[in-house]
Amino acid sequence: QGLVPLSESTKDVGCCTQEDLRVDGRGCDDYRCVEVETDVVSNTSGSARVKLGHTDILVGVKAEMGTPKLEKPNEGYLEFFVDCSASAAPEFEGRGGDDLGTEIANTLYRIFNNKSSIDLKSLCISPREHCWVLYVDVLLLECGGNLFDAISIAVKAALFNTRIPRVRVLEDEEGSKDIELSDDPYDCIQLSVENVPCIVTLCKIGYRHVVDATLQEEACSLASLLVSVTSKGVVTCVRKVGKGSLDPESIFEMLETGKRVGKVLHASLQSILHKEESLGPKRQKVGFLG
């Protein structure tokens, strides 16, 4: 659909952002309806599914034991992998989705590459020897625009849902260490996701910028700004994508919008995750056939 070049005379979306009215009636700051569900994949340490309009993302987190990195002996770490499934968009057939997958994974590495996003020290089991490695796998089920936002929401929800088994390191007289897993399967540690950032993508269309662009709106946008924002409104990283240029004043305005929108995004996500948690283990899981 987006592969045919739009001629100048039929920019169906173009100037609609002038008066804060987009094609589907939303304002420039409005998101489409978001559905979040966690604990959807049974053999993971944590999982989440997020639907944002026609964009459908599934994230699974697996906690496995590994060796700490040499330069960070007291910390565990996260590994991201993004799979753009061929059923998400026709362009992803075969190896077509690999480039986008790598780009998204690299962006995730960047936004988590700071001291405060996740308390990596809590993932350490014994310094220089054992630590928890969280393998975060992202699966794109359907592509309907605004991938980065949806993926970052799903990653945060999956990390919130992640339960890591509690382990103890036992040392005997000879000095050899043994790792003991707790007998109780519900004895787990939960990660704090307070400072996990979410990405807000702002697409420049005409003279204004919009959040949560649909596929058609993305096709009309020549430049976008990806802003990674924490729940307190702190920007952890900014990335510009697209062939077009952005002038510094636009960038400043887009950053301000990103911070403002990001705080609301985090607040909504926190409240929905707590609401889901409060429903307890008896809640009706909708899953994939609902």
Added chain:
Amino acid sequence: MALEMRLPVARKPLSESLGRESKKHLVVPGDTITTDTGFMRGHGTYMGEEKLIASVAGSVERVNKLICVKALKTRYNGEVGDIVVGRITERRRSAEDELAMRGFLQEGDLISAEVQAVFSDGAVSLHTRSLKYGKLGQGVLVQVSPSLVKRQKTHFHDLPCGASVILGNNGFIWVYPTPEHKDDDAGGFIANLEPVSLADREVISRLRNCIVSLATQRMMLYDTSILYCYEASLPHQIKDILKPEIMEEIVMETRQRLLEQEG
């Protein structure tokens, strides 16, 4: 700014909420429709081993002795006289073509046209030999399944709510502001690029969302159904129309009104 996050809700099967008495006979490719050989076979069926077998997924329709299967989702099959809306992706490159047509129609333009002829492999040839066809200017394109566009006498409608639609048989629907006066001399090749007023754009956005709602709920699209849906949507904000529960409510009301009108 508006942002709504919610937990997913399992969808109820549609037949429950409609209270249907007669169940539709649904088939998938390979299902036996009937072993009675007295029937004539229509679209979507074939004869095999003394049985009538379905070749597409859909519901069985029976008209006296003719049995056919109406498919849920189809690729567009062109028929002579169909109106289509489409985007020019490629064109024949010849010397005369370069001189003549490029001035009028370029790659990337959206046009409306009529099917002139259908070839044996399914390809169609189009013509814009009337002033009502040609390049489409400002408006919104909605893509739905071709099976949802009802065949009518005319596919160009000027709706009383203040906008016009072209219901392409190929599933491409074009919603645009009603032109103030018909420019007979200009023909269909000059695009009107004047800015569209906010009021007109609100009508167009609302219509677009209504068409998307009807298509999501698999209702047939024609001028009456779209208009009723528009009127049912008026109490809601334009952007709320696409919320699942509001979409269901609006389409239900449209269905009711259409049934009352028929009966």
